[in-house]
Amino acid sequence: MHDLLTIKERLQAVQQAMQQAAERSGRHPDDIKLLLVTKTVDIQQVKQAIDLGQTLFGENKVQELKEKAPALEACGVTWHFIGHLQTNKIGDVIRYASMIHSLDRLRLAEALNRRLEREGKIMDVLIQVNTSGEASKFGVPPEEAAKLLKAVHHYPTLRVRGLMTIGKFSSNPEDARIYFRRLRLLRDELSLLDLPNVELTELSMGMSGDFEVAIEEGATIVRVGTKIFGPRLHPDAYYWPDEEKKRP
Numbered sequence: 503m504h505d506l507l508t509i510k511e512r513l514q515a516v517q518q519a520m521q522q523a524a525e526r527s528g529r530h531p532d533d534i535k536l537l538l539v540t541k542t543v544d545i546q547q548v549k550q551a552i553d554l555g556q557t558l559f560g561e562n563k564v565q566e567l568k569e570k571a572p573a574l575e576a577c578g579v580t581w582h583f584i585g586h587l588q589t590n591k592i593g594d595v596i597r598y599a600s601m602i603h604s605l606d607r608l609r610l611a612e613a614l615n616r617r618l619e620r621e622g623k624i625m626d627v628l629i630q631v632n633t634s635g636e637a638s639k640f641g642v643p644p645e646e647a648a649k650l651l652k653a654v655h656h657y658p659t660l661r662v663r664g665l666m667t668i669g670k671f672s673s674n675p676e677d678a679r680i681y682f683r684r685l686r687l688l689r690d691e692l693s694l695l696d697l698p699n700v701e702l703t704e705l706s707m708g709m710s711g712d713f714e715v716a717i718e719e720g721a722t723i724v725r726v727g728t729k730i731f732g733p734r735l736h737p738d739a740y741y742w743p744d745e746e747k748k749r750p
């Protein structure tokens with residue numbers, strides 16, 4: 503069963519599935535990065551993944567980022583922040599993460615810029631888009647993405663690198679395809695604005711249940727947790743409040 507597999511075996515299975523999805527869709531496997539999501543995963547397990555050659559990790563909670571990143575500093579890994587970010591917690595995220603996937607409002611951009619300016623830093627960001635329109639999901643509605651992007655590109659400390667979305671939860675990964683496609687088409691549309699300081703090359707989409715479909719639809723970063731580290735202690739409602747009651 504799934505639970506008895508090692509991290510190494512699960513990682514190999516995910517990598518193989520990623521490669522096959524890339525080939526199926528005429529893409530180069532090197533163009534897709536695997537971001538290992540380590541929420542609730544302990545440091546020893548993260549170290550195992552590092553020993554297996556993994557260098558890109560993602561955290562959804564500031565508290566966990568703050569615990570793991572310093573403990574693993576010597577390993578030379580890269581952290582991305584992928585969760586909902588409150589403005590009073592940006593200090594820790596700026597300190598440890600090299601990319602924020604969840605920029606979803608102007609107020610957050612303002613606060614980030616202020617802090618980054620003070621620290622003389624620049625941050626890569628993705629704009630999170632709520633492609634499924636589910637009320638419980640964070641992210642800017644697709645029709646407001648252009649407005650947010652136009653406002654954000656004026657901040658010299660923020661480099662917009664692409665878009666991020668969370669697909670709709672379903673036992674059938676095909677159900678997420680239209681949301682991933684919507685994100686790609688939105689990216690193509692926003693690229694036409696040709697804004698300075700903005701380069702929409704990254705599409706962060708796809709998780710354990712639907713990363714193959716996401717790759718077929720153009721994902722450049724897939725965010726995979728349970729498929730590599732095993733089931734989590736908490737239900738996902740803990741990470742996305744209000745989500746659980748909506749799930750089938």
Ligand SMILES: *Cc1c(COP(=O)(O)O)cnc(C)c1O
Nearest residue numbers: 539562584709710725726727728
């Ligand atoms: C937890 C999480 C993931 C990974 O979820 P899995 O289903 O465990 O792969 C991806 N993206 C975000 C934003 C998350 O919070």
